[in-house]
Amino acid sequence: MQFSSSLLENAVSEFAKLPGIGKKTALRLVLHLLKQETPSVLGFSETILKMRQEIKFCQRCYNVADADICSICANSMRKQDLICVVENIRDVIAIESTQQYNGIYHVLGGVISPLDGIGPNELNIEALVNRVQKENVAEIIFALNPNIQGDTTIYYIQKKLNAVPVKITTIARGIAFGGELEYTDEMTLARSISNRQPIESYMAK
C-alpha cells in the first residue's frame, strides 16, 4: 500500500499491529478517525493510554481493578466464602455477564502447560492456596476450559489443598444448549451420561 503521508502511514501501521486487524481494515479505521473532530480522537487516544497506565490488578483475586481491591471483592453483597477459579479476565467477564454467580473470583493468569513453558510458579496458584488457608472459604469452583491443561491445573491445585477442609467443585461439562447429540464428541457425551442429573434440577433452570 502506497501512502502520500507518513502521518497516515504510521497510524495505519499502529492499528495493523493489533491482532486480527490487517492493513485494509487499519486504513478504514484510521480514515474514520480522520473524519472525527479532534477532541473525539483525543478522547480515544487518552482513554486507551489511561487504561494502560492506571489499571491495577486486584491484590486479592488478580482481576483487573481501578483500585487495590477490585469491585467484585469489595462488594459485601457477594458471598466472600465462594471462590470461582478462572484462567483469565475474559472468563470473569463471561461469567459476570450471566448474572448468575454471586461469589468472588481468583484469576490464575493461565493454566499449567509444560509445552508452553508455563509451570505452577508462573501462575497465581500460591496466592490461591494462601487465600484458602487464611480466609474462611467454603467452596472453590473450578471454571477452567475443559482440556488437558485445565484438568492438570485442577489436579495440581487439588493436591495442594489436600490438607484444607474445603469443598472443591468444577462447572458442569456436558452438551451445550442448542447442541446436537449426533455431532458431540465421544468424551463429552460419555461424561454427560455418567454425570446425568435428576430431571427437577434440569427443569428448574
Add this chain to the structure above:
Amino acid sequence: MQFSSSLLENAVSEFAKLPGIGKKTALRLVLHLLKQETPSVLGFSETILKMRQEIKFCQRCYNVADADICSICANSMRKQDLICVVENIRDVIAIESTQQYNGIYHVLGGVISPLDGIGPNELNIEALVNRVQKENVAEIIFALNPNIQGDTTIYYIQKKLNAVPVKITTIARGIAFGGELEYTDEMTLARSISNRQPIESYMAK
C-alpha cells in the same frame, strides 16, 4: 458485558465506536494492549492523535499530506499536466498501489448525490476548474466509481470545462480480470463490446 473496572470498560467503549468493531472484538483489542508494555501503548496512542492533529490536506489536490503540498504534487518526476480525478483518499491509495500511474491527482471529496444532500458546492469541483484554467493541463482522467452519481459528476464537470481545451477521459469499464462473461451484468457487457480494443493493446498489458 459486565466489567469490574471502569478503566477497562471505557477503553472497550472507545474501540467499539470504530466502524465494524463490536464489543467482543473491542475487548480482545484492549486486552491485547493491556498485555503490551506501557511505552508501546503510548506510541499507539500518540501516533493516532498526532495523525489527527497534524495531518493536512494538499492545497493543490486535496489529498492527505504532511505539508501544505502533498508528496505526489511535489514530485517533479511525475507528469504535472496529467490529473486523475478521484472521489476520496482511499482511491488515491488504490491507484498508487498499482504503481502504473505517473500523473497527479485531484480528490473531489465525494460525488454529486442529491439524495444525500451533496451538491457540486460540497465538493472540490470549483478548485479543479480553477486548476485546469490556470495550470497547463493536458488531460483529465476521471477515475470515479461506475454508477449514476459518478456519471452525473463527470457530466457536470465536463460541462464546466467546456470552454477549456483539455482532453477528458475516463478509466476503462469492462470485465474485471478473472471475471466471467456469464455472470457479468448486461450494461457492463454491452459497454465492453462497444468499447472493444485492438488485440495488440490488450497483449501489451
